[in-house]
Amino acid sequence: MCGIVGYVGPRPALEVLIPGLRRLEYRGYDSAGIVVAAPGGLRVLKTPGKIQRLEERVRAEWMGTSAAGSQCGIAHTRWATHGPPTEVNAHPHTDHCGRLAIVHNGIIENYADLKRQLEARGHVFTSQTDTEVLAHLIGVLAEENDVLSAICAALRQVEGTLGVAVVHADHPDRIWVVRRGSPIVLGMGDSETIVASDAAAIVAHTNRVIYLDDDDVAIVTAGSIDVRTAQNVPVSRQVAQLDWDVHTAEKSGYEHFMLKEIFEQPEALRNAMRGRLDPATGSAKLGGLAMDPREIAQVRRVVLVACGTSLHAGMVGRLYFEDLADLPTSVEQAAEFRYRNPILSPHDLVVAISQSGETADTLAAVREARQKGAALAGICNVVGSTIARETGRGVYLHAGPEIGVASTKAFTCQVVVLLLIALKFARCRRLCREEGERIGEAIASTPDLVARVLERNDRIAAVAEKYAAARDVFFIGRGHLYPVALEGALKLKEISYAHAEGYHAAELKHGPIALLEPSVPVVALALDVPGRDKMIGNIQECRARHAPVIALATDGDSTIASMVEDVIWLPPCSPLVAPIPAAVALQLLAYHVARVRGCEIDQPRNLAKSVTVE
Ligand code: F6R
Numbered sequence: 001m002c003g004i005v006g007y008v009g010p011r012p013a014l015e016v017l018i019p020g021l022r023r024l025e026y027r028g029y030d031s032a033g034i035v036v037a038a039p040g041g042l043r044v045l046k047t048p049g050k051i052q053r054l055e056e057r058v059r060a061e062w063m064g065t066s067a068a069g070s071q072c073g074i075a076h077t078r079w080a081t082h083g084p085p086t087e088v089n090a091h092p093h094t095d096h097c098g099r100l101a102i103v104h105n106g107i108i109e110n111y112a113d114l115k116r117q118l119e120a121r122g123h124v125f126t127s128q129t130d131t132e133v134l135a136h137l138i139g140v141l142a143e144e145n146d147v148l149s150a151i152c153a154a155l156r157q158v159e160g161t162l163g164v165a166v167v168h169a170d171h172p173d174r175i176w177v178v179r180r181g182s183p184i185v186l187g188m189g190d191s192e193t194i195v196a197s198d199a200a201a202i203v204a205h206t207n208r209v210i211y212l213d214d215d216d217v218a219i220v221t222a223g224s225i226d227v228r229t230a231q232n233v234p235v236s237r238q239v240a241q242l243d244w245d246v247h248t249a250e251k252s253g254y255e256h257f258m259l260k261e262i263f264e265q266p267e268a269l270r271n272a273m274r275g276r277l278d279p280a281t282g283s284a285k286l287g288g289l290a291m292d293p294r295e296i297a298q299v300r301r302v303v304l305v306a307c308g309t310s311l312h313a314g315m316v317g318r319l320y321f322e323d324l325a326d327l328p329t330s331v332e333q334a335a336e337f338r339y340r341n342p343i344l345s346p347h348d349l350v351v352a353i354s355q356s357g358e359t360a361d362t363l364a365a366v367r368e369a370r371q372k373g374a375a376l377a378g379i380c381n382v383v384g385s386t387i388a389r390e391t392g393r394g395v396y397l398h399a400g401p402e403i404g405v406a407s408t409k410a411f412t413c414q415v416v417v418l419l420l421i422a423l424k425f426a427r428c429r430r431l432c433r434e435e436g437e438r439i440g441e442a443i444a445s446t447p448d449l450v451a452r453v454l455e456r457n458d459r460i461a462a463v464a465e466k467y468a469a470a471r472d473v474f475f476i477g478r479g480h481l482y483p484v485a486l487e488g489a490l491k492l493k494e495i496s497y498a499h500a501e502g503y504h505a506a507e508l509k510h511g512p513i514a515l516l517e518p519s520v521p522v523v524a525l526a527l528d529v530p531g532r533d534k535m536i537g538n539i540q541e542c543r544a545r546h547a548p549v550i551a552l553a554t555d556g557d558s559t560i561a562s563m564v565e566d567v568i569w570l571p572p573c574s575p576l577v578a579p580i581p582a583a584v585a586l587q588l589l590a591y592h593v594a595r596v597r598g599c600e601i602d603q604p605r606n607l608a609k610s611v612t613v614e
Pocket residue numbers: 307308309310311353354355356357358359362405406407408490491494609610611
């Protein structure tokens with residue numbers, strides 16, 4: 001949520017800051033701002049709306065001025081938390097004398113108290129943000145200390161999550177950065193350093209990065225990175241290599257990131273399973289999980305915690321752990337988890353599922369589980385993310401960066417990774433090798449299966465066009481396809497703004513069926529998997545209420561075809577992996593409905609990519 005980019009080096013900072021903001025725009029896009037160190041002081045420009053508006057103003061107001069040539073600056077794209085997305089609330093925020101400016105990701109929980117204290121000392125605030133309070137606090141402390149000591153002192157007073165970058169008019173050759181709960185990555189270029197809240201803004205310039213740890217403070221110049229603890233003690237942090245190139249963060253000819261990422265799924269799935277399937281043992285090799293067979297045998301219960309799309313993947317995963325490994329498994333909406341009294345023991349394995357690895361609710365659930373003594377593991381896509389670090393072990397998706405706000409390739413890769421883990425557990429506990437091999441083959445078939453769904457894009461687009469005007473849509477499924485019905489509805493509503501509801505097919509008659517009428521289409525997940533026969537009855541119930549039914553059916557299933565208005569055909573597959581092609585078809589359906597409705601697909605209203613507030 002929100003994006004930070006900073007630059008110090010030999011080039012004009014704007015050359016890096018504006019394209020960097022564009023790459024981070026998926027993290028928040030309601031307002032943006034930039035500050036550069038120029039002769040005579042800091043120059044700040046902020047605007048509500050998209051990066052493009054900021055860029056236009058930069059061109060109109062800064063070109064030909066010393067600001068355009070500045071070699072040091074920081075910039076921010078915002079997803080509003082405190083105060084609406086206006087020019088005054090946009091970052092950067094300056095201190096009381098305008099000599100210091102900061103951009104900030106996260107939330108300062110005690111900002112109201114700090115604000116009262118500063119107001120009592122005569123400070124006047126122009127915005128409604130928590131960030132401006134932090135800027136003033138550091139500014140006051142910097143009157144009597146150097147900037148680094150002022151930042152460390154401020155950190156002792158603030159509570160909450162912070163990813164912060166700071167510039168000061170008296171030091172136009174450096175940027176200070178802070179990480180506490182909100183990621184900061186430092187890119188080490190050729191005599192230049194790029195600061196960012198995620199690697200997408202760095203990858204065009206360098207692959208060498210340092211991920212800061214929590215409570216690290218760093219002073220960054222063109223040629224040096226000096227990392228300290230919050231107590232101002234020097235520490236060394238490893239240099240890591242980014243394993244993706246610049247094209248992975250570009251649209252590469254696709255109209256939207258979402259479409260690109262849908263089409264990347266065969267490759268993403270290959271990457272998620274690469275080197276992990278072991279035909280010799282009919283099991284999975286998952287080094288990062290760091291669990292030996294004895295530890296696996298001791299697990300009594302699996303608890304999957306996640307939000308949104310990742311929660312839906314968890315719901316599929318639960319069936320894998322139960323069916324294959326005979327393990328009691330629950331799926332927990334992460335935001336509720338820590339406000340209940342989850343009963344956990346060291347024999348419970350809590351697995352946090354998160355594409356970004358930064359979702360605040362999921363992170364809080366991880367901390368709760370740790371405090372209660374449960375064993376932990378993570379399934380994350382973003383390497384080095386907070387959840388990946390705090391769980392300490394797990395399985396990365398290796399899906400590549402997911403930029404489209406609607407999660408697509410992460411879902412299918414999460415499902416595959418959950419199946420790999422369940423397979424490993426099952427082989428350690430009860431499953432014979434032959435069965436394991438059979439499951440391995442099903443997993444290995446998924447990239448081709450998805451490729452065959454993608455070949456049907458035109459047909460799915462035609463169905464989408466026919467129903468694009470619908471105001472309300474139901475998605476129904478059973479068994480492994482029930483979570484996919486929920487996911488299909490989520491995809492449709494978040495990007496097309498059509499009202500969509502996912503239901504278990506049997507649940508429809510317990511209330512929602514009252515809403516069915518000819519203008520309310522029902523998308524029925526009626527693949528040839530266990531539950532299909534019952535689904536036939538559920539489709540009849542919808543037809544009897546004159547609702548048009550769009551079925552996802554297995555190639556050649558004339559019985560289903562004869563009962564419904566429209567069919568989206570999918571290739572036959574093992575029931576175990578059926579959620580994957582079904583999800584891809586529903587991603588395309590949602591995409592095309594949103595396209596026909598003229599929606600901003602990669603940046604749906606009110607949303608942001610990673611949700612770092614509770
Ligand atoms: C929906 C979507 C969200 C995320 C949710 C969790 O398309 O993207 O529902 O799935 O915010 O995010 P992660 O997986 O990053 O924890």
